[in-house]
Amino acid sequence: MSRHVSKRNPSSAWRHIFIIFMIFFALFPIYTVLLSSVNGSGALATASLWPRHIVFSNYTKLFNDASIPYLRWVVNSIVLASLNAVISVLIGIFASYAFSRLKFKGRKNSLRLLLLIQVFPNFLALAAIYVIMERIYNVYPHIGIGTTWGLLLVYLGGSMGANAWLLKGFLDSIPMELDEAAKIDGASPSQIFWLIFMPLTKPIIVVTTLLTFIGTFNEFVLASIFLQEVKARTVAVGLESFVGSDFGANWGAFAAGSVIAAIPLVTLFLSLQRYIVGGVAAGSVKG
Amino acid sequence: MHKVFGSNFGLVVKLLFLSSFTALFTWMTYLAILKSEWAIAVALIVIIIAANYIYMSKKPVAGKFLLPGVVFLILFMIVPVIYTTYMSGFIYKAGNIITKExxxxxxxxxxxxxxxxxxxxxxxxxxxxxxxxxxxxxxxxxxxxxxxxxxxxxxxxxxxxxxxxxxxxxxxxxxxxxxxxxxxxxxxxxxxxxxxxxxxxxxxxxxxxxxxxxxxxxxxxxxxxxxxxxxxxxxxxxxxxxxxxxxxxxxxxxLPGWRQPTWFSNYTSIFTNSKLRDPFIRVFLWTFAFAFITVIMMFGVGLILAIALDKKIKFRNMYRALLILPYAMPSFMSILIWAGMLNRDYGSVNTLLGHHIDWLGQVWLARGAVLLVNLWLGFPYFYLISTGAIQALPADLEEAAAIDGASGPQIFWRIKLPLVLQILSPMLIASFAFNFNNFNLVYLLTRGGPTNVLGGETAGGTDLLITYAYKTAFATNDQNYGLASAISVVVFVIVGAISMWSLRRSRVLEDMR
Incomplete structure (x- = not known):
């Protein structure tokens, strides 16, 4: 079929031109941030689009300047994002197993409700969350407003809505005969879950864990409200403060910090690309 | 299969978990009672009873799997939504935070x-x-x-x-x-x-x-x-x-004042107080326009790319890897990078174009910039899902249409595009709902600015309802939680209505297994 089409469409030049234009569009910001990270002037790519004097002072500053706890921010982000990803995917897979395999009253209505809830980002209720977490802080200073744990709790509130549907779609595609056979062999629901479903759902667990990790890593609103203390910040809030008021529009340090934080994430993303693209595309067909 | 988890071992683990959980939560309840936080204490007691009942009895198997998620969902999602609605019925702002007593x-x-x-x-x-x-x-x-x-x-x-x-x-x-x-x-x-x-x-x-x-x-x-x-x-x-x-x-x-119940005055003031109404209406319209236009743009570019890369052209794999790079980058970072690139004095966009344009300083330019940056962030995702949709089309579709005498453009516009749209409509709607509340994009790129245009105290030219609500609550001296909550409730209703309508249309609810 492809031969047939290419005969009718002898030149695929437009494809290449359009694609190359889009690639230029896609890469220009990435090039800019790389360039400014080795630029000494502190601005985001000044007069020239070519590197003139390559300096690494922006990078060394991140690790040597005591007023910039960059490493702490990275650690905070990784801890927060990992915990949220692991716990919320666990919660999601528990829930989706119940929705996909167990019969209980109100199952369909809960699924509908969940679908509706998932379109509301929880920071829409930001003012309420703030007031509630302030009250929690009064009783438990370790998990209220201003703490990483409190922030994690709020993130976990959104976990059911975010993951249960996606995971349920995947579980639905696992043939029923499998668990029926296990049931006949005398396995309990929890045994079926842990010993049959968990291994089979590995690919989708990888995708949702990674996407949740990235989502948490990118989260800015709640983190900026919760984590006021400089040391407690996440990378997102910390790097924003470079170009916001706190550090006086320090684009060089921002760029260097971005490059360091982006490299592992982009690498992770690209190496798991097969799964992600598969998951995203499968989602599109299943609807 | 049998006896991998010996039933005794499983029971011991369960009891251990459940008893330490109960101990922890009982202690937390005690702390809440000490501070007379009755709502917290009652919530904790309910959780303790529910957990012990569900995990100790044989019957509610589904509950065992659902409880953790449901607890988080209720405490940190549903309760805040209800509390938002409650707060929107009060004069609740800086100086009016505490109770009358x-x-x-x-x-x-x-x-x-x-x-x-x-x-x-x-x-x-x-x-x-x-x-x-x-x-x-x-x-x-x-x-x-x-x-x-x-x-x-x-x-x-x-x-x-x-x-x-x-x-x-x-x-x-x-x-x-x-x-x-x-x-x-x-x-x-x-x-x-x-x-x-x-x-x-x-x-x-x-x-x-x-x-x-x-x-x-x-x-x-x-x-x-x-x-x-x-x-x-x-x-x-x-x-x-x-x-x-x-x-x-x-x-x-x-001084100080207290939070005074006012029923609907926060809502009515949005529509009657002209200082609030005019900015609100403009923010409202822009939010819709933005969400709509940005989805069309991202989908359009993604689809064209998917078509361009559908055939086995040279360098396809390399092209693909480079094109999805924006999707792999942490988005908050990309938005901030764009903010720097669009800076009038030292941004690389002006350097590239050889101009001195204040991209983020004028309303329509800033709105264009917001759309452009979001296109950058979103087109790879739409490229990926469009590719998936095109590949899901029946293989002989094109041939059959060609035999029936349809021309190339006809096949695309009349047959392929409607089918692709049908497949992707749930994702397009989800993307609309997401962008309707795309806080990060607007807040990190423009802070909702330029500000002077709309004349409101907090509303700026590119503000979405969500950033407007945020700024009303957290970025002004007023810290008007009540008004911000009212705006949030309006957004809840709009987004909820759109989602319900679209879910009905796409039959997701009926086809549900």
Whole structure:
């Protein structure tokens, strides 16, 4: 079929031109941030689009300047994002197993409700969350407003809505005969879950864990409200403060910090690309 | 299969988990009760009972799998939504945060306590007479000595007390002074030490060694719900807007105020107060326009790319890897990078174009920039899902249409595009809902600005409803939680209605297994 089409469409030049234009569009910001990270002037790519004097002072500053706890921010982000990803995917897979395999009253209505809830980002209720977490802080200073744990709790509130549907779609595609056979062999629901479903759902667990990790890593609103203390910040809030008021529009340090934080994430993303693209595309067909 | 988890082992683990969980939560309930946070205590007790019931009984198997998620969902998603709705019914902003009882308490103990005109201060020695808490007070200027007991300061005459070397009265008969440990533990007593001298004058402790004279200028009358200034006789009434105001001059407020129930006034003020209405309507329209246009743009570019890369052209794999790079980058970072790139004076976009354009400083340019940056962030995702959709089309579709005499463009516009749209409609709608609330994009790129355009105090040219609500609550001096909550509720209703409508249309709910 492809031969047939290419005969009718002898030149695929437009494809290449359009694609190359889009690639230029896609890469220009990435090039800019790389360039400014080795630029000494502190601005985001000044007069020239070519590197003139390559300096690494922006990078060394991140690790040597005591007023910039960059490493702490990275650690905070990784801890927060990992915990949220692991716990919320666990919660999601528990829930989706119940929705996909167990019969209980109100199952369909809960699924509908969940679908509706998932379109509301929880920071829409930001003012309420703030007031509630302030009250929690009064009783438990370790998990209220201003703490990483409190922030994690709020993130976990959104976990059911975010993951249960996606995971349920995947579980639905696992043939029923499998668990029926296990049931006949005398396995309990929890045994079926842990010993049959968990291994089979590995690919989708990888995708949702990674996407949740990235989502948490990118989260800015709640983190900026919760984590006021400089040391407690996440990378997102910390790097924003470079170009916001706190550090006086320090684009060089921002760029260097971005490059360091982006490299592992982009690498992770690209190496798991097969799964992600598969998951995203499968989602599109299943609807 | 059998006996991998021996049933005893499973039971032991379960009991261990459940009992430590119960212990932890019981302790937390106790802490909540200590602070009289009843709502928290009740919530915790409900969770403890639910968990023990569900995990100990055999029956509700589904509950075992659902409970953790449901608890988080209710506590940190549904409760905040309900609380948002509740808050939107109050005047709830900076200066009107506490309850009326707390406000009256603060007015009587702080606002209504003025230092006397001579700033009289006292040296204070604390201790007990018998078992009675007692303060011995020496006026630092007149050296008059008072005995403070049971909230009353009694003047003593010379000979009734003992003076130390500094001329400070430090003892009376039967008096036992606090030692350092007792003083350290008496914080609560010290902060509530208030000894009346009569005539609305009170001696209040300032710290463990000093006290000062205050005049009570406001007293509360619960029967009439009014404040009275006993010095000049002014009466303050509850003005109905969260403050006590002068009976004769409503602009004279007593601080602090309280959160005053107002039912729908936050909602009606959005539509009747022109200072709020005009910016709100423009933000509202822009939010819709933005969400709609940005989805079309991202989908359009993604689809064209998917078509361009559908055939086996040269470099396809390399192209694909480079094109999805924006999707792999952490988005908050990309947005900030774009903000720097679009800077008028040193941004690389102006350097590239050789111009000096203030991209983020003019309304329409800024709106264009917001759309452009979002296109950059979103087109790879749409490219990926469009590719998936195109590949899901039946393989012989094109051939069959060609045999029936359809031309290339006809096949695309009449056959392929409608099918692709049908497949992707749930994702397009989800993307619309997401971008309707795309906080990060707008806040990190423009902060909602440029600001002067809409004339509102907080609304700017690129503000979405969500950033507008955020700024109303957190970025102004007013910190108007009530109004922000009302805006949030409006967004809830809009997004909810759109989602319900689209879910009905796409039949997701009916086809659900």
């Amino acid at each position: 707390e406000a009256i308490h603060q007015i009587i103990t702080n606002t209504g306590m003025q230092p006397d005109e001579n700033n009289t201060t006292y040296d204070m020695v604390l201790g007990t007479v018998g078992s009675k808490y007692t303060a011995i007070l020496t006026d630092q200027t007149s050296h008059q000595v008072y005995l403070g007991q049971d909230g009353i300061a009694k003047a003593l005459s010379a000979g009734q007390y003992h003076l130390n070397a500094d001329g400070i009265a430090d003892s009376v008969p039967g008096f036992k002074a606090y030692d350092d440990n007792q003083l350290a533990a008496a914080d609560q007593q010290i902060s509530t030490t208030k000894e009346s001298l009569g005539n609305n004058r009170y001696i209040l402790a300032q710290d463990a060694q000093t006290a000062a004279l205050f005049i009570q200028t406001l007293t509360y009358n619960a029967k009439t719900n009014t404040l009275l200034n006993p010095v000049d006789g002014t009466v303050y009434i509850d003005g109905g807007k969260g403050y006590f105001v002068n009976k004769d001059d409503a602009t004279q407020r007593i």
